[in-house]
Amino acid sequence: MNNEIPYSRKIEGRMKKIYYKKVGGQYFPNTLSIGEKDEFDNFEIVCIEYYNLNIQREQEIFSRVQLGMPLTVAEKLHAVTSPIAEFAKSILEKYPSINKIIDSKRAKPFQLIVQALHMIELNPTKYNATSGVITKYLQDERSVPRELKQEADQVFASLDILIQVEEEIFTRDHRVSPIEFVFFCYILDKFSNLELAWYQDTLLQMKEYVRNHHADIRFNQTVYKTLWNFVDDVENNLADNDGHKSKKNRKK
Template sequence: MNNEIPYIVPSKGSTTKRYFSNEGLDGISRNVLSEEERDHFECYEFVCVEYYDLSLMQEHEIFSRVQLGVPLTTAEKLAVINTPITNFAQSLYRSYPSISKIIDTKRGRPLQVISQALLMIENPEKCKSTVKCIETYLKDDREVPFGLSQSVKQVFETLTTLIDTDVQLFHENHKFAPIEFVFFCWIIAKFPGIEIDTYQDYLKNMKDYVRRYHVDVRFNHKVYMTLKRFVDELEQDEELVDELWDDFYENDEYDELWDDIYGYDEKVEDNKGDCESLPSKKIKIEK
């Protein structure tokens, strides 16, 4: 007997009550449980989960699992938290269906990884590799900050463009791990509005980087710290390029500065000889 019964539905609830009262299904009283067993049984906790707006297929799937005694996953338990941030996370999954092509869609996983991405974007220092951390974040009954909602929507629009452009890039060589989804969302939020091919470079570099140190890329502390180091190094390189970029406009030695950044002399000039346009910045981290 488990110390937690995952579902209570009307038929199961009434059956449990009759069982506890030593009453058989035929209405005849029987000594099913001893007094000691009844005392022990009273200490068990029953968890009741109520779902709304389910499709008929979802109802059948849940009822089938109840009958087979399959408990809720940790991710599924997050869905019962009714707060604005939880509703926002669920609305993102509905509004951007292409996301289902790069994340695990089984048994509540979308809500879990999207919530982890939200926390990572809003406060990376508080994001930990534990479900308890996400549960605490979702239970905060506050309105979703406007800045966060705008930033996240931009992230998911960029993700959708990347998926539509080349979805196989996410799974190339290695399956796209949930923790990679979380960190890549953070990368897009940290470096908004750049070229799609630059984001593609970031994605490939991130996947290569983390697998230099970890064969199994899971959501744990070691992998988390490796990916955080990648983002920190990416940010440092971005700052270096920004400094060179500023110098480029302030210095007449275009060719020398261009070589410092790109390693080749190609540039676009207008009739006055001034630089007219610059290619998008691309960073490749090598270790």
């Protein structure tokens, strides 16, 4: 009723914004007629509340009411309630700059943060990031380990700084892909406390490396293996150059 949200209607061949009413001191050239206001004021909206639904039923109902558009994997993950899910949401809330460098539609950033947490915590050398695996990881009701909280906060704080300093490197030549985003978060954790310029160079090298091997950068086993080889090369180069040791030991 306060003209906060207009709607658009074609008037004389042009789309124009229509407001509810004229307000003193404000200029609103197009407002509802008396009859339209009366219809609007007396329109009844049906509201249905559901109780005690499991997650599958919640997702099914949500899918049905949004014009039949199926939920994405990311949206299904976002509907999960657990300590690790809430932690992932808190990361995105604390570091909204993440939305600038990846597809931010339909809960995609949340999904990638969860995949990054999974990789940081479990350190899998083989591809193990299917939707089923990530869903199971997210549904675990355990408390988030303190070490993971500390590592993740350092990773995403570093990522936030990189975005603020030079956002363009994440989109240079090619926008960073989902799997590159996850691996770069892993690199920030595995090789911590290095110079900002080193991370910038490593990101660009990683993007070039994976595109020299693959035309299509998908989140699959083949690309995963290529990026893991890149991480191996980075670790070996650091060890050869300055004796830097990564803080993670691989889990077999």
